[in-house]
Amino acid sequence: MKGIAVRLEGLSKYFGRVAALRTLDLDIHAGEMVAFLGPSGCGKTTTLLMVAGIYQPSSGAIYFGERRVEHLHPRDRDVGMVFQSYALYPHLTLLENIAFPLRLKRVPADEVAAKVRQTAELLGIGHVLERRPAHVSGGQQQRAALARALVKEPQVLLLDEPLSNLDAQIRLHARGEIRRLQQDIGVTSVLVTHDQAEALAMADRVAVFSVGELQQFASPDELYARPANTFVAGFVGHPPMNLIAGTFADGAFTAGPLRLTLPYRVPPGSGTLGMRPEDIALGGPIAGRVVLAETLGREVLVTVETGGATIKMLADSRPVGGAPIGIAVDPARLHLFDREGRRIVAQAA
Amino acid sequence: MPLLPPRWRLVLAVLLLVSIPIAAGVVWMGLTGIFDRVHGLVPVRPPSLDNWRFIWEGVGGRPPVHVPLLNSFVFAVVVAVIEVFVASMAAYAISRMSFPGRRFYLGLVLVLHAFPAVSLIIAIFYILRVMGLFDTLTGVILVKASLGLPLGIWLMKGFFDNLSWEMEMAALVDGMSRWTLFWKIAMPLVRPGLLALGTFSLLSAWGEFILPFTLIVSSNKALMSSYLQSFLTEAFTDFGIVAAVGLFYTLPVVALYLLGQRYLLNIYGGGVKG
Numbered sequence: 001m002k003g004i005a006v007r008l009e010g011l012s013k014y015f016g017r018v019a020a021l022r023t024l025d026l027d028i029h030a031g032e033m034v035a036f037l038g039p040s041g042c043g044k045t046t047t048l049l050m051v052a053g054i055y056q057p058s059s060g061a062i063y064f065g066e067r068r069v070e071h072l073h074p075r076d077r078d079v080g081m082v083f084q085s086y087a088l089y090p091h092l093t094l095l096e097n098i099a100f101p102l103r104l105k106r107v108p109a110d111e112v113a114a115k116v117r118q119t120a121e122l123l124g125i126g127h128v129l130e131r132r133p134a135h136v137s138g139g140q141q142q143r144a145a146l147a148r149a150l151v152k153e154p155q156v157l158l159l160d161e162p163l164s165n166l167d168a169q170i171r172l173h174a175r176g177e178i179r180r181l182q183q184d185i186g187v188t189s190v191l192v193t194h195d196q197a198e199a200l201a202m203a204d205r206v207a208v209f210s211v212g213e214l215q216q217f218a219s220p221d222e223l224y225a226r227p228a229n230t231f232v233a234g235f236v237g238h239p240p241m242n243l244i245a246g247t248f249a250d251g252a253f254t255a256g257p258l259r260l261t262l263p264y265r266v267p268p269g270s271g272t273l274g275m276r277p278e279d280i281a282l283g284g285p286i287a288g289r290v291v292l293a294e295t296l297g298r299e300v301l302v303t304v305e306t307g308g309a310t311i312k313m314l315a316d317s318r319p320v321g322g323a324p325i326g327i328a329v330d331p332a333r334l335h336l337f338d339r340e341g342r343r344i345v346a347q348a349a
Numbered sequence: 350m351p352l353l354p355p356r357w358r359l360v361l362a363v364l365l366l367v368s369i370p371i372a373a374g375v376v377w378m379g380l381t382g383i384f385d386r387v388h389g390l391v392p393v394r395p396p397s398l399d400n401w402r403f404i405w406e407g408v409g410g411r412p413p414v415h416v417p418l419l420n421s422f423v424f425a426v427v428v429a430v431i432e433v434f435v436a437s438m439a440a441y442a443i444s445r446m447s448f449p450g451r452r453f454y455l456g457l458v459l460v461l462h463a464f465p466a467v468s469l470i471i472a473i474f475y476i477l478r479v480m481g482l483f484d485t486l487t488g489v490i491l492v493k494a495s496l497g498l499p500l501g502i503w504l505m506k507g508f509f510d511n512l513s514w515e516m517e518m519a520a521l522v523d524g525m526s527r528w529t530l531f532w533k534i535a536m537p538l539v540r541p542g543l544l545a546l547g548t549f550s551l552l553s554a555w556g557e558f559i560l561p562f563t564l565i566v567s568s569n570k571a572l573m574s575s576y577l578q579s580f581l582t583e584a585f586t587d588f589g590i591v592a593a594v595g596l597f598y599t600l601p602v603v604a605l606y607l608l609g610q611r612y613l614l615n616i617y618g619g620g621v622k623g
Contacts, residue, residue: 052517075524091537104524148523158522318369 003031003188004065012059020046022212033189035199040207080149084161086141088133094144095129101152117152139170149241157189192229230341233274241274244309258308262329264346280313361406377589381592400593417576431494436501444509462499548609573598
C-alpha cells in the first residue's frame with residue numbers, strides 16, 4: 001500500500017453566507033503526514049470532510065494524484081477515516097465493524113476474514129474482536145476505528161481528532177503508535193487536531209488554520225522557529241510566545257518604558273514584538289518585578305511585570321515573589337511582526 | 350415488600366378511588382360474559398357457555414366470528430407495517446437531509462397530528478367512493494395508516510435525531526450509499542422506536558371503530574369493532590353476548606400489551622439505549 005499526493009486548489013466552503021473555509025491551496029506529498037492545526041471553528045474539519053467527500057466544496061478542486069475527486073461519492077475516493085467519537089457501529093461486533101468496508105466492496109469472505117484478522121493483530125485488538133464497541137475500552141475502540149479505516153488499504157487516511165477522547169497516558173502512547181504505523185505503511189495522512197503538541201509531534205508538516213484561512217504550512221521546526229504571523233506565533237509553542245504591541249523606530253522597539261535593540265533594520269511604525277519564554281534569561285538589563293511563579297516540573301514559569309509589558313519566561317529555579325528582577329533576551333531570537341501581524345524578515349544588507 | 354411512605358399511600362388511595370369505575374366496567378364485562386345472568390355486579394344464575402356461542406355459530410345472520418377476527422387481524426398488521434415503514438423513511442429524511450420546504454413540512458405534520466380525523470370522514474367517504482375503494486379493506490387500511498403517519502413520523506424523527514452524525518459519515522466513507530446506510534445502520538439502531546411504533550399502531554388499528562364502521566358496510570368485511578357494535582343495535586340487546594364478544598375482542602390486546610409494554614414505554618422515553 002503506497003500513498004498518493006493530495007492537492008487542494010482554490011478550495012472553499014460556504015454554509016449559506018458564512019465562510020467556513022476561504023480559498024485554500026495545499027500540496028500534500030505522497031506518504032506524508034500533514035496536520036491541520038487550529039482552534040475550533042477554524043475550518044480544519046470542514047476541509048477534512050471535503051477531502052473525505054462528506055461535504056461538497058463551494059468552489060475549487062481536490063486531486064488525489066492526477067485524479068480529480070471533489071465530485072466523487074466518498075466510496076469512490078478510496079479514503080479511510082477515523083472520527084473523534086470513533087463512530088463505530090454500536091450494534092455490530094468489532095469484527096463486523098472492521099469487516100464492513102470490505103464487505104461493501106464485495107471482497108470474498110475468506111479474504112475479509114484474513115485481512116480483518118491481520119489488521120486487528122497489527123493494532124493489538126485481536127482478542128476482543130467478538131465484543132461490541134460498548135464492551136471494550138476507549139483505547140480499544142480507537143484502535144478498532146483505526147483498523148476499520150486501514151483494513152481497506154486506503155490511498156488517503158483521514159484522522160479527525162483521533163486522540164482527544166483518550167486518557168492523557170494512553171494518548172501519548174497512541175500518538176507514537178499511529179505515527180509509526182503510518183510510516184510503516186506509507187499512507188498519505190491528514191490529521192486534524194486542536195492540540196499543537198500532537199500536531200508538532202506527529203506530522204511531517206503542519207497547516208495552521210484560523211477563521212477559515214490557512215496561516216502557515218510548514219514543518220514543525222519551521223513553524224516554531226519562524227512563525228509567519230502573530231497568530232501562528234501565539235498558537236504554536238508552549239508556554240505561548242510573549243507578544244508585545246509597540247513601536248519600531250531607529251533600530252529599537254518601544255512599548256512604554258520597555259526599550260529593546262533590534263537585530264536588523266525594520267521600517268518604522270507600530271508592530272508587535274515576540275519572544276518565547278524559553279529564550280529569556282534571568283539577569284539582564286530589562287528591569288521588572290516577579291508577580292507569579294508556577295512550577296511546571298522541570299522548569300518554573302515566571303511572570304515578570306516590566307513597565308511596558310507582562311512577560312512570561314522559563315527559569316530553572318523559583319525566584320522570590322515580588323522581588324525586583326532583571327531579565328535579558330538574545331536579540332537574534334526576537335520575532336518581529338508588522339502592523340498587520342506579518343513576520344518582518346531581515347533584509348539582506 | 351417495603352411499606353410506602355404516608356404521602357404515597359395517600360396518592361395510591363386517590364388513584365385507586367378514581368380507578369374504581371373503570372375496574373367495575375372490566376369486572377362487569379367479565380362476570381356478564383361468564384354468567385348467564387348478572388344483577389349489577391352480582392351473578393344470579395350459574396356460569397354458562399351460552400354467551401360464547403358466537404364462536405362456533407353465526408349469531409342472528411351474522412357471519413361466524415372468524416371472519417371479522419381475520420379482517421381485524423389483517424387490518425391491524427398491514428396498518429402497522431405501512432406506518433412503521435413509511436414513517437421511518439419519512440422521519441429519516443426529515444431528520445437527516447436538508448431539502449426545500451423541510452420546516453414547512455415538519456409544521457404540517459405536526460398540525461395534521463393534532464387534526465381531529467373524524468371531521469374528515471365525509472370527505473374520506475367521498476374520495477374512497479371515487480377511487481372505488483369504498484367498502485373495501487384496502488380503503489380503510491390506507492385511511493387508517495395515513496391518519497397514523499403524522500404521529501409515527503414525529504416519533505421516529507426523535508429516534509433518528511439521536512443517532513450520531515459521525516457514525517453516518519463513517520458509513521459513507523466506508524462505502525455505503527445513503528440507502529444501504531439507512532437499512533444497515535440507521536434502522537437497526539432505532540429498533541426500539543420501530544417496535545414501539547409498531548406495537549402502538551397495531552393496538553390503535555385493532556381498536557379502531559369509526560373508520561371501519563363508516564367506510565365498510567358489508568358484514569363479511571366488517572372488523573371486530575363493528576361486529577361487536579352490531580350486537581348493541583338490536584331491539585333487545587343481549588348484554589351477555591356483548592360482554593363475551595367484548596372479552597374476546599380484548600384478549601389479543603392484553604396479550605400484546607404484556608409482550609410489548611417494554612417497547613411502548615420507549616415512546617415516552619424517546620431514546621436509543623445500548
